[in-house]
Amino acid sequence: MEMRFRSFLRKCHTRVMDSERQIQRLIILMVVLGAVFYIYCFYYARLRWEVNDWNERPAKKIDDLYGTDPELKAVHERMVSEAGQLSSEITIITAYYNLGKLNKGKKFGLGGYTPERYKSWMSVFGRIDNPLIVFTDSQEIVDIFTQSRSHFSRERTIIVPLNRTNLWAFSLAPKIKEIFSQTGYPSYDPNTVNENYSCVMHAKFELVNKVIREKMFHTKYISWLDIGLYRGVVDEKHIFPIRLPPDFDQDKIAYSGQHKFDSSLSPYQIIVEDRTWVGGAMFLGRPEVMFVYTQDYMNAVKKLLSENMMSTDQQVIYIMFQPNFPIQPRVEIQTYTTHSTDDWFYLGYAIKETWDVHLRKAVSILKFLHTIL
Ligand SMILES: *[C@@H]1O[C@H](CO)[C@@H](O)[C@H](O)[C@H]1NC(C)=O
Ligand SMILES: *[C@@H]1O[C@H](CO)[C@@H](O)[C@H](O)[C@H]1NC(C)=O
Numbered sequence: 378m379e380m381r382f383r384s385f386l387r388k389c390h391t392r393v394m395d396s397e398r399q400i401q402r403l404i405i406l407m408v409v410l411g412a413v414f415y416i417y418c419f420y421y422a423r424l425r426w427e428v429n430d431w432n433e434r435p436a437k438k439i440d441d442l443y444g445t446d447p448e449l450k451a452v453h454e455r456m457v458s459e460a461g462q463l464s465s466e467i468t469i470i471t472a473y474y475n476l477g478k479l480n481k482g483k484k485f486g487l488g489g490y491t492p493e494r495y496k497s498w499m500s501v502f503g504r505i506d507n508p509l510i511v512f513t514d515s516q517e518i519v520d521i522f523t524q525s526r527s528h529f530s531r532e533r534t535i536i537v538p539l540n541r542t543n544l545w546a547f548s549l550a551p552k553i554k555e556i557f558s559q560t561g562y563p564s565y566d567p568n569t570v571n572e573n574y575s576c577v578m579h580a581k582f583e584l585v586n587k588v589i590r591e592k593m594f595h596t597k598y599i600s601w602l603d604i605g606l607y608r609g610v611v612d613e614k615h616i617f618p619i620r621l622p623p624d625f626d627q628d629k630i631a632y633s634g635q636h637k638f639d640s641s642l643s644p645y646q647i648i649v650e651d652r653t654w655v656g657g658a659m660f661l662g663r664p665e666v667m668f669v670y671t672q673d674y675m676n677a678v679k680k681l682l683s684e685n686m687m688s689t690d691q692q693v694i695y696i697m698f699q700p701n702f703p704i705q706p707r708v709e710i711q712t713y714t715t716h717s718t719d720d721w722f723y724l725g726y727a728i729k730e731t732w733d734v735h736l737r738k739a740v741s742i743l744k745f746l747h748t749i750l
Contacts, residue, residue: 424716431638436628436709439669452589453665456597467619467661468594469505470585471602472512474541476573480566490605500525501607506618508596510535512584535593545675546580547573549682556687565651568689578657578690579678586671589664600661606725617732622661622724626711630662630670633723634714635691644681644696648688654698655712656721657690666708673697673706680704 443450456463479490499518502509503525511522511534519536526534541547554572556562567574581601588594600619622631632655642652662670674690677697681687697706713724 421717424718427716429634429712429714429716431634431710431712432626434709436626437707438628439665439707442669442707448590449665449668452668455592456664463595463597465598466507466596467598467600467621468508468510468588468596469600469602469619470510470512470588471502471604472577472580472584473499473515473518473604474513474577474580475515476571476577479571479574495604496521497611498605498608501611502526502604503528504613504616505607506616508533508535508594510537510588510593512537512539514538514540541576541580544576544580544583546583547576549579549678550576552682553687556682556685559685563649563651565688568651568692569648569687575687575689579675579693581657581690582671582674585667586675589668589671594664597663598661599664599667601659602725603658606658606722607729609722609726610729615736617729619725619728620732622713622728623731625661626709627663628666629709629711630660630666631711631713631724632656632660633658633720633725634712634716635720636718637716638698640700642695642699644684644686644699644702647692647695647699648686651688651692652695653691654695655691655710656723657694658722659725661724662708670706670708673704673708677702677704677706
């Protein structure tokens with residue numbers, strides 16, 4: 378009897394000890410999780426407190442170029458003479474050329490960017506209330522954009538069928554392919570592997586240049602937008618305009634800032650290490666400034682090709698802003714960033730956010746915390 382009672386007591390005791398141990402473990406777990414969360418918050422808060430000293434660089438003036446560049450002069454004269462008629466909106470330019478499945482955005486070796494994914498991202502363009510110019514060589518894409526833009530007035534959408542074989546950018550494919558197949562050349566797929574991917578990145582600048590030169594726009598500002606930029610909001614339903622970002626410098630080109638600018642890198646180092654400074658998916662500016670910028674970009678591409686180097690637009694831009702690169706850009710870039718090193722699309726979302734804020738009735742506590750982080 379006594380024996381049984383003792384063993385009963387012992388059992389109770391061990392049970393108490395077990396639950397105590399469990400509580401202790403729980404406390405330790407919560408302390409650890411709390412600490413991890415605190416470090417995470419502190420890290421990102423610290424990044425956001427960093428000063429963006431890049432933007433302190435003074436804008437470069439392009440007025441002196443009007444005398445030497447008749448095409449630029451024509452653009453400028455048009456902007457001056459039509460100043461009264463041109464709307465203060467931003468003309469959005471985009472394009473879609475099917476390159477098949479790309480080895481991009483994969484998780485655990487699965488996924489990749491398929492034409493189907495690009496098509497799902499396109500739906501957002503049906504909600505962007507801006508003048509839009511789309512270039513493509515696919516009738517299916519023409520139909521998709523015609524359908525999704527049908528609720529806007531007709532003149533707000535221009536769809537231009539344009540075969541890739543007629544583009545300067547795609548004419549570079551054999552040369553780029555040759556460069557990528559040099560022995561020992563880095564192989565970041567698709568950046569330094571798929572020549573067509575490199576070509577379509579250069580096409581952005583060629584097409585923006587074409588739009589300006591051929592007077593295809595009737596606004597005071599112009600912006601390039603990748604099909605995938607607003608992928609984060611494909612599930613939303615409301616229409617929104619793309620307007621100028623806050624504190625926009627009229628004499629610069631706006632970009633999302635991805636990493637801090639390092640002025641000590643060689644062109645090859647930028648390619649070998651696949652380095653980035655700005656996110657290439659969106660850029661925005663006044664037509665004259667954009668015209669000069671696209672010229673400089675295309676000249677930088679030619680220069681790099683002549684030295685048997687190539688990657689995507691993000692590397693070309695980083696390279697041409699290096700102080701020692703022979704083709705020096707004649708206009709400056711203004712970066713928009715939170716310094717989180719994940720700001721690929723920040724410019725686009727920051728612009729959209731300023732519009733969405735007034736739509737929101739109540740700001741949730743989560744959003745509030747997000748803004749102070
Ligand atoms: C583009 O042009 C090439 C060569 O002229 C032709 O083979 C191809 O079918 C064209 N592509 C489209 C989509 O029209
Ligand atoms: C690039 O495009 C050309 C022409 O369409 C094609 O023959 C080639 O296989 C493509 N290259 C890659 C890497 O997909």
